[in-house]
Amino acid sequence: MTELKAPREGFSEALIRLGKQHQNIVVLDADCAKSNMTNYFNDHFPNRFFNIGISECDLVGTAAGLAIAGKIPFANAYANFLTGRAYDQMRISVCYSNKNVKIIGHNAGTSAAQEGATHLPLEDISLMRSLPRMTVIVPADSLEMEKAVEAAYHFEGPVYLRVGKLPVPIVTTQKDHFEIGKAIKYRDGTDVTLISTGIMLDETFKAAKQLAQKGIKAEVIHVHTIKPIDIGSVVQSAAKTKCVVTVEEHSIIGGLGSAVAEVLAEHQPVRLKRIGTNDRFGVSGKMPELLDFFELRASRIAAAVEELLDIAFVK
Template sequence: MTLLKAPREGYSAALIRLGERHKELVVLDADCAKSNMTNLFKDKFPERFFNIGISECDLVGTAAGFAIAGKIPFANAYANFLTGRAYDQMRISVCYANNNAKIVGHNAGTSAAQEGATHLPLEDISLMRSLPRMTVLVPADSVEMEKAVEAAFHFEGPVYLRVGKLPVPIVTKSEEPFQIGKAKRYLEGSDVSLISTGMMLSEVLKAAEQLRDRGVSTEVIHVHTIKPIDVEAIVQSAAKTSKVVTVEEHSIVGGLGSAVAEVLAEHQPTQLRRVGTKDRFGVSGKMDELLDFFGLRAANIVETVEELLDRVKL
């Protein structure tokens, strides 16, 4: 039975471990510490926790100030408000100034489903990857989240980390290496490359199993770093299979699909299909309902692959 755990749990655990070893780590929150689970850091290190209030612009600006002062700030807020309202502060105070601030977008993707349609951040990766100097991390599960937090802390420069709220399947292992900018190959195949990011890795692995039963040899590449993206891994896989399907819990406009398309267009022109949300806003509901509604299930991935391979049974 697959273990389910919320990525935010891994985030909080890693933050506390780092806080025990590094006094320069400070945590800022936009008045949603309980939801973001940064309240656990606050309980342990109250002198290094700062509730900035529901003011995302102030949150990012203050984080930049802490970075200038030699601290390593993790600034936490809901991803939709953080990347939308505080974009200017991230652009100028963090990225243009090249300050060592870590920006953490919570309630990411469909994990914000029950908070309402306007709370679903389906464009945050697109916004963050467009910023010069910004590194963008999208871990698959709670286990990989812990490693991503550690890597983000030790990385010198601006980082955007995407964190989900609700439990998702744990499909990565603690002993697997995590290196910013390096994708992971989970399966080798020759017919099609499935390239995923974030929590969609679990659905991609299910789809690969179903495709194997249909006689399709599938390569699975997990991209936890959207920027800088692993050009070499994508090009090598595409050269081998000549067909690529990207899968993301995000808009296909500007997200992983766009990033992979850019790589392929410049280095390895390849047939490409993108599975993700289709240039639209979110809707209210439960996360499972939204994954079905947006077509982000293994069955949808299999159907996309079959169409790409011209194997659809009419």
């Protein structure tokens, strides 16, 4: 049975491990330390933890100041409030000024389901991807989250890291190499390229298996870094399969689907279908219910592939 673990747990564990190794790490939180699991960092390093309160703008501004002082700040808050309210501070104080700040968006995607529709961030990647100098990372599970935290620490410059709250299957392995800006090919195929990000890697694996039962060979590529996107991997696979389906737990506007579409339009025009949330706000419910509601399931991915292949056959 596949192990389930919350990405925020992997984030917290990696942060503490790095904190023991590097004295320049400081952690800031917008009064959500228990939910974000940054309270455990506070338990270990109380002199390097700052609760800024429910003030995301101050959170980011303070983090930028700490970066000027030579620290490497990890600024934590709920993704919907952090990317929305503090956008101006991230734009000017962090990205324009090119400060070494790590922006951590918690409660991301459908993992915020039971918080209510207004708390469901489905536009955060789009907002962060639009900022010059901002690197955007969306890990698949808690294990990859640990690798992403360490990579973010060693990376010089602004980083946005998307963190889910609820347990999801661990589908990556310890031996998988993680490098910012480099996609991972998990499965070879010749008929279609499935490109996923974040927790949708699990459903993408399942879709590839369903397609294999019908004789359709799907190549599976996991893009944990939305920006900078791995142009080479996308182009190479698309040139081979001539058919691409992107899968994300985010709006299809401005996220992974948009990033891949831009790459294909400029370098390798092929048939493309984007699967994600379609220009709409979230709804309240439980995480599995929302994944069903938004049709972020293997069956929809497989159906999209068959639709594209049917179009190609007709033409």
